[in-house]
Amino acid sequence: MRLFSIFKDILGNLVKGPVTRNYPAVKRAPFPGERGKLVIEEEKCIFCGMCARKCPSNALKVIRQPKEWHFEQFRCILCGSCVEACPKKCLKLLPRLPEE
Ligand code: SF4
Ligand code: SF4
Structure with a gap:
């Protein structure tokens, strides 16, 4: 019974395409709503x-004074609190593009 199940998996995998992607040649598009970077x-x-x-x-x-805004990217946990708090709505969390 176990042998039958193994053959079934082997045959199934021969027919189906690969489940992995040929990274870095093929990059996936960002998921909807993905938080990748603060801008x-x-x-x-x-x-x-x-x-x-x-x-x-x-x-x-x-x-x-003088007007300066500094961001340390490697400290950021992409929580979005700053985006919600900004009264001028000038902060956004955008998906990171595959080439970045
Ligand atoms: S509030 Fe959250 S998203 Fe904004 S900079 Fe800080 S850690 Fe990053
Ligand atoms: S909350 Fe918005 S307007 Fe205020 S300093 Fe931050 S980015 Fe600038």
Whole structure:
């Protein structure tokens, strides 16, 4: 019985295509709603610092004078708190593109 099941799997796999992808030649498209990277439209930013205050991992630093907005990507856990907190809606979490 077990042998029959093994042959069934072998024959099935011979007929079906591969379940893996030939990475990096073939890259998958991002899943819908995937959070890959934080981006800012800096021209809309008023440097209020709300995003930095809400960030749980201290990935953001906002300086009012001179106007500077700093982001440490490797501290970011992509939680989206800063995006929700921003009063000017200038932050977005976008999917990372396959070539990035
Ligand atoms: S997504 Fe979360 S962890 Fe990343 S910068 Fe925004 S608040 Fe901080
Ligand atoms: S919350 Fe928005 S407007 Fe305020 S500093 Fe952060 S990015 Fe700029």
